[in-house]
Amino acid sequence: MTKPNSLNVLVVGGGGREHTLVQACLASPLRNKVIAAPGNAGIAGIAPCFPVAADDVDGMVKLAGDQAIDLVIVGPEVPLSLGLADALRERNVLVYGPGRAAARLEASKIFTKDLLRKYGLPTARSATFTEPEPALAYLNERDTYPVVIKADGLAAGKGVLIARDAGEAEDAVRSCLERKDFGESGCSILIEDHLSGDEASLHLMVSGRDFVVLPTSQDHKRAGDNDTGPNTGGMGAYSPAELLDSILLEKVGQVIARPAVEAIASEGLDFRGTLYIGLMLTADGPQILEFNVRFGDPETQVILPRMRTDPLRLMRDCAAGELADTEIEEKPEAALCVVLAAGGYPDTHPKGDTITLPEGVPENCHIFHAGTALGARGQLVTSGGRVLGVTALASTLTEAARSAYSLCEEIRFDGMHYRRDIGKRQLSQQTN
Ligand code: AMP
Numbered sequence: 001m002t003k004p005n006s007l008n009v010l011v012v013g014g015g016g017r018e019h020t021l022v023q024a025c026l027a028s029p030l031r032n033k034v035i036a037a038p039g040n041a042g043i044a045g046i047a048p049c050f051p052v053a054a055d056d057v058d059g060m061v062k063l064a065g066d067q068a069i070d071l072v073i074v075g076p077e078v079p080l081s082l083g084l085a086d087a088l089r090e091r092n093v094l095v096y097g098p099g100r101a102a103a104r105l106e107a108s109k110i111f112t113k114d115l116l117r118k119y120g121l122p123t124a125r126s127a128t129f130t131e132p133e134p135a136l137a138y139l140n141e142r143d144t145y146p147v148v149i150k151a152d153g154l155a156a157g158k159g160v161l162i163a164r165d166a167g168e169a170e171d172a173v174r175s176c177l178e179r180k181d182f183g184e185s186g187c188s189i190l191i192e193d194h195l196s197g198d199e200a201s202l203h204l205m206v207s208g209r210d211f212v213v214l215p216t217s218q219d220h221k222r223a224g225d226n227d228t229g230p231n232t233g234g235m236g237a238y239s240p241a242e243l244l245d246s247i248l249l250e251k252v253g254q255v256i257a258r259p260a261v262e263a264i265a266s267e268g269l270d271f272r273g274t275l276y277i278g279l280m281l282t283a284d285g286p287q288i289l290e291f292n293v294r295f296g297d298p299e300t301q302v303i304l305p306r307m308r309t310d311p312l313r314l315m316r317d318c319a320a321g322e323l324a325d326t327e328i329e330e331k332p333e334a335a336l337c338v339v340l341a342a343g344g345y346p347d348t349h350p351k352g353d354t355i356t357l358p359e360g361v362p363e364n365c366h367i368f369h370a371g372t373a374l375g376a377r378g379q380l381v382t383s384g385g386r387v388l389g390v391t392a393l394a395s396t397l398t399e400a401a402r403s404a405y406s407l408c409e410e411i412r413f414d415g416m417h418y419r420r421d422i423g424k425r426q427l428s429q430q431t432n
């Protein structure tokens with residue numbers, strides 16, 4: 001496939017991840033024009049945005065044609081699972097993001113579990129059910145808790161329940177298989193052994209059997225400090241994650257990343273995009289918790305700013321199937337991102353509150369927009385749960401945290417809340 005050197009790029013999505021992707025594309029010598037759909041108010045400040053919803057496959061294909069797009073970078077998982085990448089490739093547009101078949105690696109936990117088992121990749125033992133009675137009988141036979149109940153399909157991060165006892169497990173089974181609380185996504189479930197250890201994730205850029213490992217990062221999924229409160233899409237992140245030191249990273253590369261990429265290719269799945277591997281670092285070695293088929297949000301807000309290698313070049317080469325023998329270079333600086341969320345997030349939250357931003361942003365900082373829009377008078381307002389991501393880069397993580405948090409204090413909107421302990425765990429380990 002040809003690799004154009006002056007690319008018209010379309011970034012699909014409208015979160016903090018996509019703002020970061022647009023910014024990285026604009027910084028690349030390979031770009032001609034960069035547009036986004038649907039984008040957000042922050043993206044609109046740096047690139048033209050078009051009002052096409054991320055899951056509107058036909059609309060997105062038409063936009064790519066109308067705008068003479070060479071490369072489409074797909075941010076979220078839903079358009080991938082709807083076949084956006086396939087529809088674009090049929091029209092000879094380069095796409096960074098897998099087609100529908102490979103997107104099942106995120107869209108179906110049972111599909112992935114079967115693949116992991118077939119290729120002997122390390123993952124928790126599990127059983128699959130579609131009817132409540134056999135699932136409850138299986139639970140009756142076990143006496144070890146907690147146990148993990150997972151809805152098969154996409155459930156916006158809410159489809160995994162860690163049941164502490166038989167009562168909670170039964171309720172989770174009935175919620176999915178009887179009450180259909182997760183609709184289609186929960187019509188099949190996995191009941192999985194609970195794993196203990198530290199969680200880590202790894203982002204790979206994959207093109208067939210070739211891949212590069214991106215800078216390591218750590219997300220903070222719970223809403224509250226000290227990992228309390230409900231799960232969210234992610235309240236902050238930092239990079240590098242020292243938990244994955246060079247020895248462990250080498251091991252994860254050998255026993256997880258390389259065999260996973262080989263397994264996916266051996267299944268005939270055409271994977272050109274980000275493979276995000278969720279890991280549990282157990283006493284028996286690293287185990288795979290899940291695959292995502294796209295960049296993490298807010299992990300992207302710390303990974304891309306730390307890359308010295310041009311991310312757009314890598315994404316173009318992945319999309320063209322020409323990633324072989326690529327090395328990537330990271331910046332030595334640490335990066336830390338704090339997510340500023342709307343009041344009530346991750347539950348219902350208001351929209352339309354005016355956002356006040358500082359006049360200028362220090363050179364080492366970025367304010368990435370997520371749920372923002374322009375109000376009737378052209379003022380910046382909230383329009384989603386995660387509103388902004390404040391990223392800082394510095395020579396140490398301590399300095400990055402200081403810079404990011406001092407910028408957060410200059411930002412205002414009603415109900416704004418954020419975690420005060422992003423990176424704290426790693427920082428406390430460094431000073432001990
Ligand atoms: P997943 O979407 O499968 O990554 O699950 C979401 C979260 O549930 C993970 O980030 C873990 O915190 C937790 N989790 C999933 N599977 C397990 C497991 N087998 N043992 C312990 N925790 C798990």
Ligand code: GLY
Nearest residue numbers: 233234296297298
């Ligand atoms: N931050 C977690 C995710 O993007 O899935």
